[in-house]
Amino acid sequence: MLLTRQKNGWTQSELAKKVGIKQATISNFENNPNKTTLSIFFNLVQAMDLTLSIQEKAQVTL
Incomplete structure (x- = not known):
């Protein structure tokens, strides 16, 4: 988000x-x-x- 803001x-x-x-x-x-609420995160994404x-x-098969 920092890079997008800048x-x-x-x-x-x-x-x-x-x-x-x-x-x-x-x-x-x-x-x-990691210490933000989902509500704030979603509002930032939208803004x-x-x-x-x-x-x-994806499943990895060994």
């Missing part, structure tokens, strides 16, 4: 405003992505015009 030329504050959250929340997400896909894990 690619779009958005500051943390600008992205936070688009999502409706505080700039500190964006900073926390970028520094500790950044990204898609999210879930795929079945």
Whole structure:
């Protein structure tokens, strides 16, 4: 997400405003992505015009 934010030329504050959250929340997400809520994550995906896909894990045959 950090790379996409930077690619779009958005500051943390600008992205936070688009999502409706505080700039500190964006900073926390970028520094500790495993400590965010799914709700915030999905809102970030939407605000950044990204898609999210879930795929079945490929089986490895040994």
